[in-house]
Amino acid sequence: MNRPNHAASDGRRRRNDWIFILSLLLVVSLAGLALFFLRGVGDTVIVTVDGVIYGTYPLDRDITVEIRTGDEEQNRNVLVIREGKARVEEATCPDGICAAHKPISREGESIVCLPHRVVITVHAENGDQEPDIIA
Amino acid sequence: MRHTSRKLAYLGLCTAVALILAYVEVLLPPLYSAVPGIKLGLSNIAIIFVLYRYGVRHAAVVSFVRIAVVSILFGNPMTFAYSAAGAALSLLVMAILRRMDVLSTVGVSVAGGVFHNVGQILMAMWLLGTAELGYYLIVLAITGTVSGIFVGLCGGMAVKRIPMRNI
Structure with a gap:
C-alpha cells in the first residue's frame, strides 16, 4: 500500500x-x-491505601496487621512481618497476587494488591521517610 | 459503498479474532503470578494485523472495542483503565515504528508489548499514587519482550499469508 x-x-x-x-x-x-x-536492606514497612498512608511498621519487630479497606471495610489483606521480612499471609482479593508474592525486605521492594488498592513498600528510615507520591 | 461495508465486516471479524485470543489467554494458567501484568498479549496479533492492513485509526477502533468487551466480560472498571492506558501507548509506539519502517513486525510487536506494560504501570502509579511500582517494569519489560517476539512472528505471518483480496 x-x-x-x-x-x-x-x-x-x-x-x-x-x-x-x-x-x-x-x-x-x-x-x-x-x-x-x-538499594540496601530497608527497615520500615509503609502501607498505603489509595496513595494514603495506612500504617508504618518496623521490619525488626514481628507483627500481624489486618489491613481493612473498601467502603464497608469488606476487603482484607493480612500483613505479616516475621524475621525481618514482610509478606501478605492471606487476602480476600480475587486474584490473590499479593498473597503469592515473595516476602520483601529490601529498600523499594513492594507488594501490590491492585483490587484493594493496597501498596506495601519497604523503606529505609535513615533515608527519606516520605514515600514518593505522584499527584 | 460496497467497499466500505466490506471493510467494516472484515474489521468486525478482526475484532472477534482479538476477543477470542483474549479469551484463550484467560483460560491459560497464569505464567508467574507474583508479578501482576505478565501476559502473552495474544490479541495483539489481531491488532498488528489491522495496523499493517488498514492503518492506525482502524487499529485504534478495533483495540478500543476489544478492551471494552474484554473488561465487561472478564474484568472490572479498573481492568479497563489499565488496559486502555497500556493499549493506547502501545498502539501509538507501534504506529510510529511502523511508519519509520526500520523494524519487522517482531520488533514492532516487542516495542508494543513493552510499552503496553509501561502504560499499565504509569496508570497504576497514577491510580495508586505510588512511584515504587516502577520496579515492576524491569520484570515486565523482559517478559514483554519475550511474548512480543512470539506475537510479532504470528502477526507477521498473518499479514504475509492472508491475501489482500480476501481481506
Whole structure:
C-alpha cells in the first residue's frame, strides 16, 4: 500500500529487530542490576491505601496487621512481618497476587494488591521517610 | 459503498479474532503470578494485523472495542483503565515504528508489548499514587519482550499469508 520510499528490505528489518531487542534487554538488565545492588536492606514497612498512608511498621519487630479497606471495610489483606521480612499471609482479593508474592525486605521492594488498592513498600528510615507520591 | 461495508465486516471479524485470543489467554494458567501484568498479549496479533492492513485509526477502533468487551466480560472498571492506558501507548509506539519502517513486525510487536506494560504501570502509579511500582517494569519489560517476539512472528505471518483480496 502506501509504503514510504525508503522502505528497508526484509533482511535489514530482521537485523534491526535483533539489534533493537538485544539493546532493549541489555538496558533493562543493567537497570535491574543497578537497582538490585544500589538499594540496601530497608527497615520500615509503609502501607498505603489509595496513595494514603495506612500504617508504618518496623521490619525488626514481628507483627500481624489486618489491613481493612473498601467502603464497608469488606476487603482484607493480612500483613505479616516475621524475621525481618514482610509478606501478605492471606487476602480476600480475587486474584490473590499479593498473597503469592515473595516476602520483601529490601529498600523499594513492594507488594501490590491492585483490587484493594493496597501498596506495601519497604523503606529505609535513615533515608527519606516520605514515600514518593505522584499527584 | 460496497467497499466500505466490506471493510467494516472484515474489521468486525478482526475484532472477534482479538476477543477470542483474549479469551484463550484467560483460560491459560497464569505464567508467574507474583508479578501482576505478565501476559502473552495474544490479541495483539489481531491488532498488528489491522495496523499493517488498514492503518492506525482502524487499529485504534478495533483495540478500543476489544478492551471494552474484554473488561465487561472478564474484568472490572479498573481492568479497563489499565488496559486502555497500556493499549493506547502501545498502539501509538507501534504506529510510529511502523511508519519509520526500520523494524519487522517482531520488533514492532516487542516495542508494543513493552510499552503496553509501561502504560499499565504509569496508570497504576497514577491510580495508586505510588512511584515504587516502577520496579515492576524491569520484570515486565523482559517478559514483554519475550511474548512480543512470539506475537510479532504470528502477526507477521498473518499479514504475509492472508491475501489482500480476501481481506
